[in-house]
Amino acid sequence: MQKYPKIFNLIKRKVDEGRQEYGRYVLTVSSQFTLQHDISETLAGRIGLLQLLPFDISELPDTDIAIENGCYPEQVMRNYNANEAWYGSYIETYIQRDVRSISNISDIHDFSRFIKLLSANISQQLNASHYAKSPGVSVPTIKRWLSVLEISYIIYLLRSYHSNLNKRIVKSPKIYFHYTGLAAYLNGAMGSRWEDGPLAGPIFGNYIVSECIKQIAHRGLRDELYYFREHNGDEIDIIRETRQKRQFLEVKHSMTFRPRMIKHLEKYMDENTKSVLIYQG
Template identity: 25%
Template sequence: MIRPPVSPLGEVLRRRAEPLAREALSDTRVVLINGARQCGKSTLAAVLTQSLGAEWRSLDSATWRHAAINDPTEFVSGQGPMVIDEVQRVPELLLAIKETVDADPHPGRFLLTGSARLLGLKQVPDALPGRMETLELWPLSQGEIDKTPTEAFVDAVFAQGTDFVHTSTQSRADYVSRMTRGGFPEAVARTERRRQRFLDQYISDLINRDVLQVAEIERAQDMRRLLRLLAARSGQLLVPGNLANSLTISAPTVRRYIDLLEEVFLIKRIPSWSRNLSRRTVGTPKLAFVDSGIASNLLGYDAAGLQRLDSPLGGLLEGFVAMELARQLTWSHERADLFHYRTKDQTEVDLVLESRQGKVIAIDVKAASTVRADDFRGINRLADDLGSDLIAGFVLYTGAATVPFGPRNRAVPIAALWEVSSASPPGVDDSESL
């Protein structure tokens, strides 16, 4: 029997990904949990398999790693389920796993974890098409930290539209505290000063270990300089040429470094949204850090520093909101994708959620406790083009109440992202709406 690793929080928090992973293991031969280092992948894998008598093999162990390299086929042989932790360290194992599950195709044979996107690794010989399901695990969401039963903001706004209402007691200071804390269990469990030390070491280890493993880089110091510059541009368009000019290194090198940082789950590119409504739409992606605590720490800001008027709170808060939505999209019932919208005349909407049916929720983020009608300018421009396909436009802000701004627009507290636990309106049971 496998026992879950000891959590730095003193308890193993339930992850929203757990039921999804259990479903995948029930009908899929190989399941991969992919995510950043220290986000809880090994703990989740242990929780999923502790009652199955699974074999556990961690490729962080030099002994197991050398055994896997020496004889991949023998390494994955066995009758029972097997957990292979940090599988990206020996990607050649995937061919041996493919051979094994083709010979014995019953579900739940292998549970893999990885700290780099396997499909992005050039040395990966085969991605097990049709045999493997990949689940992304992010650092803890705010609702997971708060131990709320569910987080259903995405489902609720698509179901309710302009009927969506939420109030919250969270203050601007509360949001800043959450942002600088981030979602890594080790960081959440620490005091602010000790958290900063952990995040400093995390970045150093990530560059010296995972990034160097994924691909050779010429100068680690250039990567560190790029990271700080990216943190300063959180929530902005990601233009490698501009970054290259600031760093005095080549644009191709910057592009390669950005690809590496995304492969190891440090940053996320949010693509531009367009339905060919205008030829003047900008196709450049936006940048968000997977963990807001890392972004804040790279810039040297603690919670008190981000409260200052001259702090980069706006961009960091937008990235924080974007990643809470990205987390939620991995488990929401509504199948939707996350984008941003910007035109060449500077009209923009921070975040756009589009369902598979083409219905859209437009979201702007404001680091203030008051909202004006002009804050919906970008949303209104998008609404004029979309018509009835725009379900609603929301400005997420640090105030307490939901406030209507016309028939389709609402100002909503940011905390609705993790405090809303049902897709039904308040007072209506979910079962009544089925």
Template identity: 25%
Template sequence: MYKRKTQQFVQSSLESQAAVVLLGPRQVGKTTLALDIASERPSVYLDLEREADRQILTEPDLYLDEQAGKLVILDEVQQMPDLFRTLRGQIDQRRRAGFRTGQFLLLGSASNILLHQTAESLAGRVRYVEMPPLQPDEVGADQLNLLWLRGGFPDSFQAASDRASMDWRLDFLRTYLERDIPALGPRIPAATLRRFWTMLAHVQGGLLNAAALAEGLGVSGQTVGRYLDLLVDLMLVRRLQPWHENVGKRLVKSPKVYVRDSGIVHALLGIGTTEGLLGHPVVGGSWEGFCIEALLAAAPLGTEPFFYRTSAGAELDLVLRLPSGDIWAVEIKRTTAPKVSRGFHTGAEDIGANRKLLVYAGEHEVPVAKDIRALPLAHAIELLSAL
């Protein structure tokens, strides 16, 4: 079992808050992490996808009253939205009894649904922690290319072979499309949603062109927006917003779209080996998305990500506005010969970047220009983690 950084965040959050909501896509390791935390303290665990466990909460106050002083872990908590009003009363009651922190750990795989449910009922009583798939600094620099190929879902990454990893990811896609998404309510044909997901993988890191996607699927632009919202909500797709603070520039206003896990990108496109990936047209977009997810997982809580592009050609792959107010400009290239374009220099000047980095596929940190350094992904992760 890999030591997950998320576990430290969850444990420290439980020490200061009554409830913690752990968000992440299915199969990312949330339950394993929660049970590991549960092994260290008096706890109870309920999986709300199981009918037997839902029955236990038919009279939730009666059951939860008996668990006072224990950590109550509720998995797939979005399955019982009416429970949140009860949790609010339980938290307040326990506070009066002297149990102020570490009362509830709520696990969920649909972020907007959960955020909406908890924001109304648990305001001021809950902290949110997002759990990404395995990250480069969790598996080791020597495993970087394997992680990029297979993605960070633990069962995919740790599979006995590339073929077994691909089989796991194909089963994962099928289960999500045929069981998990319908269970959330949307009535979307599985074949249509898979085509949409695959179309996003083909243009990994490209600007969102809803009209082209709608035409390809034979649906309306509004329907495309609904499909995209769903995959973003399930934390399977990232919608990276454009930087919008330079009033005097003609800026691109469409977001960029990434399938968040590189292994899922490759499964959707039928890429099963490193050799096949390096020769595929998506290789640049795949590497860019992989690096962006790793950098955002390492960045301090509250960091805001953007990209920057003007009609005149100035472009930054990633802009990070840190909680301190500093702005980082990041270029990402799948190359061993580090070099930045004039558009990067212009873009970094436009946004007033405090730091300029080129993340590349080499092994050493080297200067590219007077104030720009090229560095491997692992070094960039270390810089952000140290903030």
């Protein structure tokens, strides 16, 4: 559809001719940027939006394999055959086609290095000034690149929770990849290599966040996701909030339960909050 934007005007005409007939057209686009622009121009008030992400946990035959290999339908259906080559082609296609169509990025090499740098810092707080030093670009450029990566579903920025839990909180967002398989590939941690490496905890935590995102999107919910961290280091990994309730999720990359895993849940929970510990045991 991005290649033929005139189709939006044609669909608008057809929809206006029969406003009581719903669901006649199913449109797919791969870029939020294109979708938002064309909807605002032609289809506002005439379309329902659904966000369709790769397979979530309920659709996967083997969750453990999917954590480090990915959840794209093509990958799962062919049992992850030649998976590293698939990701190599994916990144090259994404940078050469999608990025150039979304934003005028002059130095693709620096942008590629930036993606890899982000993948090595998943589940960590964002510091734009720090990331600007490595590729040697300006902070505004880093922020523009982050926006491009968000729009194209490469990264997800988990915002800090602003509430009355505590006034002394860290406000920077955290970096997550929509797909842990891509982060594992960029760090050479595919297959069983991720479990014993330094990114084992961050990759597992990233997978849980990405699952929350997919389950909300695939069910058409309006839940919001946040994290909470005080300056003293006390933290809630994920806060899932609706208008009616709030859920705290603590994520631990461990096979064994230990009481200290829930100390932050116990500290912040109240009668209106459901607390959940997620670990591998």
